[in-house]
Amino acid sequence: MYICNMSNSKLYKGSLNTIILKLLNEHDKMYGYEITQKVKVLTKGELNITEGALYPALHKLEAEGLLDVELAKVDNRLRKYYKLTETGTKETISKLNELAEYIKTMQKLVNPKLV
Amino acid sequence: MKLTKEEIKYIENYLIKNEVKFWDVRLELxxxxxxxxxxKIDNEGISFNEALLDVHHGFGNRIHNGYTYDLDFEKALHIDNKGFKKFTLKAQKExxxxxxxxxxxxxxKYLMSFRFFIEILIVIGVVYNVHQQSPKTSAIIALIVCFVPEISKVFFGVFDRSNRRSLKMQMAVNLSSLYVCMSYLSMGIFNSYYEDAANKPYVYLTVTFVCLFPFARHGLATYKQIFKENQKEYKLMCS
Incomplete structure (x- = not known):
């Protein structure tokens, strides 16, 4: 699913939707390529989302009503911008809480002294 | 560095050659x-051809045939399109x-609308009155009523350019035709079940068709809505 420089990309598979929602929550609207580049920059090249993984996830979130699409003409071609819907904004908060809980639980298991 | 119009056209043709036939899928790709x-040209300093091959590979398409790794550019670009096929299939599903x-x-909301209320009243009124005279004719009328939304689609974009090779519209047609297919199917079941009956209970068929009418009618309303959105996107693309 990902081309990932980190040792186990499977660990990141379940977080793709949360990553997309979080990025869109911080930006008004983003297009597909912009999302891949933003993830690359934020993780300093450690996490690289492939096109084959990104677009199915975006389409799925759109079908679920969490994302809305806006088309705009850019350099003589159409660009599809994705933005969060109201439900999407609520879902982002819940997904981020879920992820934080997961990290906390894992921390308890992996490194109990730190918790 | 911005790509030239010719280079963009080349990429569009490359997508068409790789069987990305729907324009609404192609525009995103x-x-x-x-x-x-x-x-890639700006930051990695590679050529157009190298960058295109790289992106082609990124979508999950192979760029070699398993035994020859140094294929020429054109061959490598068209040797495999499984990544694009998978992309289209997933987009279709969603x-x-x-x-x-x-x-x-x-x-x-549609069921509560005044327009639908009038339509269903007329349908029930006509079907009920005809049923008093001839149950068979009443069933036929109810079937025709179920087919009217399907036929009406002809006036809503079957010949429109935006409808051609559009994934969005293909899926909208599938959705709106589903209930018409169900009415056809129920007629088939009815005929095979009561094949030898002297007096066929046409009332069952009539009731089934009348019950399917709201779904078929709303299918047309949804289709029209999607058609208008799609037409707007197509016009924006062609502008």
Missing amino acids: LDHIVSAIED MGRQHRKRFWKTFP
């Missing part, structure tokens, strides 16, 4: 590929889900 190539969701979300 085209923008991604052009953005990625421009970025598009269908999106349409279905829209259909059920708007269905209760």
